[in-house]
Amino acid sequence: MTLNIKFDYHTICKTILKEQLDKLGVAYTIHSLGEIKFSDNLSADHKNELRKALEKYGIEILDNPQNVLVQRIKDAITTLVNDSDKAGKYNISTYLSETLNYSYAHLSSVFSEVTHSSIENFIILKKIDVVKHLIMDKNLTLTEIAHRLNYSSVAHLSAQFKKTTGLTPSSFQRIIKKRKEKGITP
């Protein structure tokens, strides 16, 4: 004999969560399936207990949702820096808040808290990383690179390079070239 059944995943998940959370004996509300709010802080023991209990249902506690957001910010910046047409059109804070649906102030404070560094700093770092790549692997001139990455002038590009790395673009180029000749790759 065969029995046909139909599932409602939402009800199943919610029921499992409820059962397990009730066992803990602490006050909670399930906001959405991705987020549970506790009125008091959850003790480490309770959290471990819950983690174990949920594990066998394939439900995982994400320890730091902030890390998830920081990764999304970095990905968005990488995309923008590599797309010169887009980068020219958008203001970076508008771009980030529109892409990620959070205010720039919120993104900025989460980013600083997790990475010990600011979004602005990361953008410069990312841009200089692209500059290094273009100098070394594409053999572009600084004029071409400045244009491609929307720097107002070559002087601005060189100054930012020097400030970020402590080296001029040409000494950087010389060092990496000699390193390659010696076969040293850190």
Place this chain on the structure above:
Amino acid sequence: MNIVLADDDADDRMLFEEAINEIEIKTELSLFPDGKQLMDYLGHPSTKLPEIIFLDLNMPVKNGMQCLQEIRQHKALSHLCVAIYSTSSSEQDIEETFINGANIYINKPNSFGALKKAVDKVLRLNWQYHTSALNRDNFLLRL
């Protein structure tokens, strides 16, 4: 974050330790008075490898440049971030260490405040390289 410093000058080691303890990023620091003791430590199988190695250039027994070259030739160590921490400000020394695979060159600052700032900057930047898709082969910094 795990870091190590090899420096034969006891005062410099102490100042460095104080600076590290005062900055925001939490670190475990191990100190060595010469290059040989550092390399023995790094080569030991039970060692938890550091995120950054700070190396003085002029040390007895084994100097910083020898350590750097050994690290870059060693399969298990070659990916580590190496910061040269030296009093020498000769352009030739600096370029030589970069060519031999140093990532960072720090001129030993002459004030405690400047030292703290330099170490802080290095740790933050290294953290970015550690956690982001930045090209580590091209990571050069001179302070």
